Amino acid sequence: MKNKPSYAIDSVDHALLLAQTLQQEGRLRVTDAAERLGVSPSTAHRLLAMLVYRDFAERTADRKYVPGRMLRPARVSEAPLALLRRVALPHLRALTDRLGESTNLVVLVGAEVRFVTTVECTQPLRVGDRVGQSLPAHLASGGKMMLAALPPGDVEALYDGSGEVDLPRLRRELALVRKRGFAVNDQLTETGVTAIGAAVRTASGGTVAAISMAMPTARFDRRRLQGWVVELSTTAALIERDFADATRPDTATA
Known part of the structure; x- marks a missing residue:
């Protein structure tokens, strides 16, 4: 961790x-x-x-x-990161206060998810700040949510020829993620860390980002999973509402 x-x-x-x-x-x-x-x-x-x-x-x-020249070029997300961060932060802080676990906002950049912002909880044993870091999208909870929203052809284009990703297995997992409406990363990217993800959608139905709650695996309890998912989904809906308000033409030109 x-x-x-x-x-x-x-x-x-x-x-x-x-x-x-x-x-x-x-x-x-x-x-x-x-x-x-x-x-x-x-x-x-x-x-x-x-x-x-x-x-x-x-x-x-x-x-x-x-x-400057010392920063290697990085693939840039098409999502409006500054606006997403501003809209999401108050809701992530409230979610962290309610659940007592660290929360994150992530965006999809190619075949990776990039952490836009993190709200750390105050527990001595906690998942720390991930801002600026990237993880494989097919393993991360938020990444699975965003991949599940893509057309199948786009997912295949991302991983075609990759020897590290079993495409048929990934397709099955993404179908299950779409059906459930949430995704879990149980120590797939870091030993001792478990995360649950939910999608943040636009008014048109696309997926612009995802939020996740990350915790030490020792505190993960499947009996609490449904309650955590409800909290994440509610928070995602609030972010979606505020993002839609902030991107309305009348708001943008005010």
Whole structure:
């Protein structure tokens, strides 16, 4: 289980998180960075200046920051990450408070899921922050939810020729995920960690993201699974509602 070190250095963590964000989202203002980290604009400015100095970022003429040459190009998600994060965070915080476990928002990027935001629980033994990390979509709970929403041909195109994925078996699993409306990752990506996922859909019925609840496997109890699924589905519906409101044409142009 990967948790934040007890001796963590906040300034280093903040700089690395900004580098991850630049790599994934492509552009940041000082005010965006300050809000993301929960620090003052002056602190965010100093952190970004160090990234520029070490070639992890570049400052544009309009005073925005973009990835520097030291950041390898990363495949970019087509989902509106900043908006999804803003809409989802209050609901994930409420979900974590109710369930006492860490929660995540993830998006599909190719054959991987990328963690957009994490709300850590306060239990001593917990699943830590995964922001910026990626996992194989066919193993992760949120990834299974998003793959299950894709047309079969798109799933085959993702994994055609892959010696690591048994396509017939994956098709059967995704059919079961569609039927149940949730997915479980029981130590498939990390020993000692179990996660449950639910889809976040758009008003048109597409799947834009997924949320998950991750816990130490020692606390996973199948007798509680249905209750957890109800909580996840309810939270996903609230995120869907707020995302739809935020993306309405009248809202976007207001």
